[in-house]
Amino acid sequence: KSDGSQMMIDAGQKEFGAKQCNGWKKERLVRDLDHHGGRVIMVSPTDPQHCWRKVEEIREIVDQELGFAENGIRVKENTKVFFYVLEKKIVGCLIAETIREAHKVIPQRSPIRGGGQLVCCSEKRYKVWAGISRIWVLASERGKGIASTLVDAMRSNFLTSHFLTLDEFAFSDPTESGMGFAEKYTQR
Numbered sequence: 001k002s003d004g005s006q007m008m009i010d011a012g013q014k015e016f017g018a019k020q021c022n023g024w025k026k027e028r029l030v031r032d033l034d035h036h037g038g039r040v041i042m043v044s045p046t047d048p049q050h051c052w053r054k055v056e057e058i059r060e061i062v063d064q065e066l067g068f069a070e071n072g073i074r075v076k077e078n079t080k081v082f083f084y085v086l087e088k089k090i091v092g093c094l095i096a097e098t099i100r101e102a103h104k105v106i107p108q109r110s111p112i113r114g115g116g117q118l119v120c121c122s123e124k125r126y127k128v129w130a131g132i133s134r135i136w137v138l139a140s141e142r143g144k145g146i147a148s149t150l151v152d153a154m155r156s157n158f159l160t161s162h163f164l165t166l167d168e169f170a171f172s173d174p175t176e177s178g179m180g181f182a183e184k185y186t187q188r
């Protein structure tokens with residue numbers, strides 16, 4: 001198509017992370033090539049339907065891997081999505097939405113039975129601007145800083161005129177892996 005509606009990301013379920021992407025004519029590049037040769041693009045509420053259909057497709061796949069119950073994106077108008085694209089494939093995804101408050105995690109020393117970690121949160125509510133509802137990186141690409149790059153991009157671009165400090169966003173209902181990452185990211 002030459003009308004700008006061509007998909008950049010054509011990640012069919014089976015080929016997720018392995019499919020060519022041809023370039024949306026109007027992709028919003030928020031981070032140009034990094035040392036891995038990847039870039040970050042953002043999908044905003046006012047972007048065309050075809051972008052959001054793709055977001056929805058990818059969200060479903062990510063949620064399946066995360067074991068999240070099917071509940072979709074709550075309010076599109078409050079949501080921004082970041083894709084990390086490497087060699088024409090989407091290998092990372094971050095979904096952030098406007099939230100108003102969050103609770104701090106209180107670190108626990110003793111693991112609970114079964115090896116997991118008990119997660120306790122402060123009763124106090126803290127004012128935040130954004131909540132990361134999903135962050136995901138293709139298994140073969142983990143440990144290279146891609147999730148950190150996505151969070152950095154979100155912090156620069158969630159609000160138009162303000163870089164979010166570590167206290168101004170939260171990870172919503174993180175998995176154990178998400179907690180491990182968040183702990184590292186916020187302490188660096």
Ligand code: ACO
Binds near residue numbers: 132135
């Ligand atoms: N446990 C402990 N530390 C971790 C973990 C983890 N699971 N994952 C990353 N880190 C550390 C890294 O070692 C690194 O530390 P370093 O700077 O000292 O080297 C630092 O965090 C940054 O790591 P990145 O390379 O930027 O993270 P990566 O690209 O590997 O992605 C992610 C991390 C997104 C958690 C990935 O492992 C993943 O997709 N996991 C499965 C999906 C998942 O559970 N996502 C979280 C869902 S919760 C939510 O979305 C709110």
